[in-house]
Amino acid sequence: MAESTALKAPPLALAESAPTLAGRPWRHALRSLARGWRSGRLLILGFAIALAVASVGSVGLFTERVRLALERQSGEALGADALLGSRDPLPAALRAQLEALGLRTAAVTVFPSVAVAGDYTSLVSVKAVEAGYPLRGELRIAREPFGTPQAAPGVPLRGEAWVDLRVLQELGIDPGASLQLGRLQLKASALIAFEPDRGGGFSDLAPRLMINADDLPESGLLTLGSRASYNLLLAGSAEQIAAAQQIQLAPTQKFETPRDARRELSSALDRAGLFLDIAGLAAALLAAAAVALTARGHGASLRDEVALLKTLGARRRFLLQSLSLQLLLLGLVAGLVGALVALLGQAVIGALLSEAMKVELPAPPLAPLLSAYVLGLVMLLGFALPPVLAAVRTPPLRVLARELSAGPSRWVPVLALLAVVGLLLWQTGAPDLAGIVLVGAALACGALALLAWLMVRALAPLRRRGGSAWRFGLANVARRQAATVGQVVALGLALLALLLISVVRQDLLESWRDKLPADIPNQFLINIQSEQVEPLKTFFRERGFGELVLWPMARGRLVALNGQPVSEESFDDPETRRWINREFNLSWTDHFGADNELLSGEWWDASAQGQPWLSADDYAVKRLKLKLGDTLGLDIAGQIYTLTVKNTRKVSWDSFKPNFFLVTPPGTLEAAPRQWLTSFRLEPQQRAVLSELVRTFPNVTALDLEAAIQQVRGIVDRVVRAVEFVFLFALLAGLLVLLAAIDGTRGERARETALLRALGARSSTLLAGLLAEYALLGLLAGLVAAAAAQGVAWGLAAGVFDIPYGPRPLLWLLGALAGTALVTALGWLSMRRVLQTPPRAVLG
Amino acid sequence: MTSAIEAKGLVKRVTSGEGAEALTILSGLELQIQAGESVAIVGSSGSGKTTLLSLLAGLDTPSAGSIRLDGQTLEDKSEDARAALRAGRVGFVFQSFQLLNGFTALENVMLPAELAGRRNARELAVAALESVGLGARLSHYPQQLSGGEQQRVALARAFAAEPKILFADEPTGNLDTATGARIIDLLFALNRERGATLVLVTHDAQLAARCGRTLRLSGGRLDG
Structure with a gap:
């Protein structure tokens, strides 16, 4: 372009100015923030942080609300928020004192x-x-x-x-x-x-x-x-209940607040919490990966700017201040956006669930939101700051020698590792679980890298086949072997998350739903005498109900623990005291129920007949702090049985099948008086059978569990929807990782493409080549991800959720297709502008 | 007359990798440039012109020898201290313009004055852009400007902070002949007006001839 400047030298010298140090890093930070925003990179970074805060925040907020609601709901088991109990009539003055606090009483x-x-x-x-x-x-x-x-x-x-x-x-x-x-x-x-x-x-x-x-x-x-x-009975706000607990009571009086009284509900909600936590963790980790990937690109793009500014006289401190400030500003704003989204998100989840739980969810507390916000900032410090710090070390000489950049910083991996560990500890709350996830993630990355490397190697013979675009793309993949493996791992991880989220979630949630099949028993019969067992079986057989399974049941009271006499006073925990105070139901069997999970020890077989052994449910283990080998002295109808804990189990109470806290081998309690219980499925049109049953067996009591089953089923349905909603965040985060991984190499590709165009390559050829390369990358990453997803899903199903899961060939096909399509589409989006830019603008 | 730049026994050796033999680019180079002087450094490709410029401007450190820039020694200063010395004193014009893409022309030109702590950075930058004929393009981004216009923005940036010393590295290398000639005219006009010391690295003999003195770099030393 011709220049048409009048060659005059106008007066430049204006009034001499004084240095202003304050506020300069701010100004530069704001200006380069606006600049980075326009380049799109900071937009992705900000979006990733907002997404992390939104997903962790909404899950955290919701879980906290559910916890509060559960406490309130378990209050139903007391018919109150708290209960003041006594063996003597309660003084009127005490009641007046409680009512003065604003509590309702009955x-x-x-x-x-x-x-x-x-x-x-x-x-x-x-x-x-x-x-x-x-x-x-x-x-x-x-x-x-x-x-x-x-x-x-x-x-x-x-x-x-x-x-x-x-x-x-x-x-x-x-x-x-x-x-x-x-x-x-x-x-x-x-x-x-x-x-x-x-x-x-x-x-x-x-x-x-x-x-x-x-x-x-x-x-x-x-x-x-x-x-x-x-x-x-007392009802009021948490503060009023807390104030009531401060009142000095007589020794015969005791104050009780309800905890975990409805086992079948809390069992269902425990599992829901697990799903939600995993979804939240997945979203947070993916968002962290997106932050890390984008920040890496951001750091790399800062090198030229840092070198130029240093050449023009900027000191390292100024650069550190302005670039850190820029990140901090971005983090604060993005975190705020994320927090707002989290508030909206948890409101949606809350609305989905409060109806199913038939309980008004309490207002969201702000603490989880605050911690999610802090988490966003931690992510920024851990993942985004290190590449920026590395960029600040760029030597000014880079303005003359482009290939120069600062050597690798020791801080980058250290800070990133610290951030990941912190993030995991934060989310899981358990160091051992965080360790498992960390080691698992490292192993997964290693396995993905190995797979990717093998696949890239396998591509070499194909380089001489196909059209020029295909050869160009393939050559790119093979030429940058290390970079390709890295990119396949990053893309593979993102696709893995997407696959887990979209396909495996569906499988896992459906398996969970199937745990409450339509033919689940909804009636329990209790107080069945031994001589009624056979007639009862006949009664049901004749009416087409099939063969009933009856459970024997004896009732005993705990009198000794490890040889020491115990009573209510031996325990501090009110729930244990309440539990100890009444008789336990015991049963005996050598069949291990499918709805039981062995926690420790070994289950017995038929050869254990008559052994003084005991299998304890997790609830009893926690209440009595039991371990294998402990002995329990049980008073059953006046006779003391001393039984040794041989194994511990966790019962899925939401299976609605008969289960017992304490079980012995058959024959052990042979002499104990017993009753029997059974369960069966009763359809609404069969209700007349119940009247007939009561007439035939007047002492037998029928308990209708249909309402409770419906409640749990309702919760499962709603939780599935809530989990899907949270997974949406994870899905977005996964897409963001894909975009960040592809965008990370944009600069390098832009230069290469410009060079090839300058050498005469046609845009259409280059585009086809790039698309071929992205398609190949996507295919590799998709296959790698499918392999990993299959493994992870199997592990989760077997190890965590305890639900069956088999091979899914469709997963592989979907992985390959989704990988190819997504990576190609995102690659095209990322490179579209580059192909339209004149080569000079890129190479200049 | 005082020396704006002085180099004594300047040596620069580089190694391409671990275990590789060191390559000597400059070997005991001596140089003195007086304030207000315009000096061209010429030499064939790979003779070390750009290396010399980077050392004189304090962008890199020599393997041996000493450099004084505006009366201050460089080799005993940290990277930060050298940057502080450059701020407001030294201007640059690069072959590849080196404009920040996300900054407008005005913002690019304001940078040196801002970094030097000038309160009136904006006024200085506007005046500088007007002086190179880009008063109407203040809010344009580099991508919206032609190559010649971008180099004029770079010139405005070089002069905006009123530097005592101006380093130019192949300033016309990326421009066509006619545009390059206009840029050089502008560079010399501005330099005359300001009375800055000009150190110009080029392989173009015609361009070098416009400077007061030409020094030829070969075999790691200067003749001239």
Whole structure:
């Protein structure tokens, strides 16, 4: 282009200026931030950080809300947020003191007594409740046996009793008939279908008879020294409950807050938490990889600028300040965007789940959001800062000799490793798990690199075949062997994550769903006597229900642990105290249930017959701090059995199959009195069978678990949707890694392409060559990723989720196709502009 | 007259890799350039012209010998101290322009004055760009300018901070003859106006002839 400048030398010297040091790094930081933004690289970096904060933040926020909600929901098992219990009547002053804190209260008195109707009597557990009971959860009643349960309109009216079906059966009366309790004449006006705070097992209580608390004095049943539990249910905010816990109590009084009372729900939610954590971790790690990859490119692109600025007189400190400031500004803004997205994200997950859990999720606490924000900044320091620090070391001489750059910095790998370890510790909260993930990731990278190298080597004979574009692309792949292997590993990791997310997630979630099949047993029968076992089997066989499996069950009380006598007072933990205080259900078998997972020791076979051994569930292990070889002294109907812990198990309570905390080999408890229990599937149209059953076996009690199953199934469905939502973040992060990996070599490719164009190569040839190269890279990375995904999925399914998983040939095809298509498309997007730029602009 | 640049016994050896034999590029070179002088350094390709320029400007350090730039020794200074010495005192014009792509013409020209801590960097830069005839292109990015225009921005940047010494490395190497000639006219006009010391590295004898003195680099030493 011709120049048309008037050659005059205008006055340049303006007023002499004073140096201004303050604010210069700021100004440069802001200006180069805007510049980097325009180049697109900082945009990806900012996006990666925002994504990391958003995914970790939304999972963290949601998990915290669910934890709070679970605590509240387990409160339903007490019918309250907390409970003040006593063996003596509670003083009115204490209740007034609690109410002064703003707590709602309802008194509940429970004691054993005998109900009478005509010549029949029934040993009952009386529960006298005040208006307002239950403070949490819902009491459900039915007007006739096996009638449709409905929410109770408050509590029984005076003169009325709501009873378990068993009371009517034992007294031989119909609903609406009257019965006598102490001096009270009561009308059995309804059947109790669901009592939220019944607690305990199925059979450790006498049947319930619920009356209005105002009837209690008149009954004359409670006198001084009566064996009764006086409970005051409390409901209020966490702060109010905490304040109530500070009140000094008498030794006979105790304060209880509920924990983990509904095992089948917490079991389902534990698994949900695991899925969500893995999704969150995947998203965070992928975002970290995207940050690291983009920052590397950013650092490389800074070298020319640093060299020029040093030549023009910039000191290292100025460069450090302005470039760090630039990153910090980017991190602060991107983190803020991520935090906002996290808030929205957890609201979506929350909305999905709160309905299924039938509980209002508490407002999100801000702590997880803050830690996600800090995590974003840590990522910035760990992954993005090192390449920038390395760039600052670029010698000024680079302005004259382009090939010069600073040698590798020791800090880059150290900081990056520290950041990865910190990130893993943060996310998993367990050093050993973080170690496993770290070693696993290193091994995976190594395996991917080896696979990639073998594949690149295998390509060599193909270099002389095909069209010129193909040969050009292939030559590029083969020529830069080390770089190609590195890129295939990076692309492979991203594709691996995408495959795991899209395909394996589907498989894993469906396997989980299948754990609650449509034909899951929804009815439990308890209190079956030994002589009823065969007649009961016949009863069901005749009605087309197939062969029933019955479980024997004995009841015992823990009296000694490792030879030392124990009682409630031996334990500090309120839940353990409560658990110890009642009788356990034990069973015996040599069959290891599919819904059990062996944690330690060995399961026994038929040869263990009669051995004084014990298998303990994880819950019992935690409560009693059991280990293999410990002995438990159990009082079963007056006889003491000393049993040795031979193995420990974890029961999937969400399987809804009969399971027991403590199990012995068959024959060990031969002399103990026993009952039997069983479960079966009852379809809605078969409900008449239940009436027939109760008529034939009046002492047998049927428990309907359909509502509980529906609740867990609802949660599983919603969790699956929530997990898919979180995986969306991981999916985005994976795509970002792909983009960053491809964009990282843009500068180098741009120069090569410009050179080839200057030498006369046509744009269309170059484009075809580049596309061939990207397609090949994508194919290699896709195959490598599919191999790894298959392995990881199998490991996750078998080791973590305990669900079956087999080979998936489609995964390989999908990996290859997705790799080729995605990498080619992103490569084209990345190089499109470069091919349109005149060679001089690139080579100049 | 005081020396703007002085080199004594300058040696530069480089090794291409570990175990490789060292290659001597400059061997005991002596040089003195007075303030306000314009000196051309010529020589064949690979004779070490650019290496010499990088040493004189303090962009690199010699293997042996000493250099004084504007009265201050360079070899005992850290990279930072050498940068501080350059800031506001030394200007550069490169063969490949070396403009920052994401910065506008104005921002590029403001850089040296800003780095030298001048409060009026913007005014200086605007004036400098006007002086090279690019007053209407302040907010253009390098990619939006022709090669000649980019080199004029580089000239404006070189003069904006009012340097005492200007180093130019093959300033017309990337331009066609006519454009190159105009750039050189502009370079000399500006230099005359400012009275800066000019050190120009070129292989172009015609261009070298426009300088007050021509030094030929061969065999690692200067003749002339």
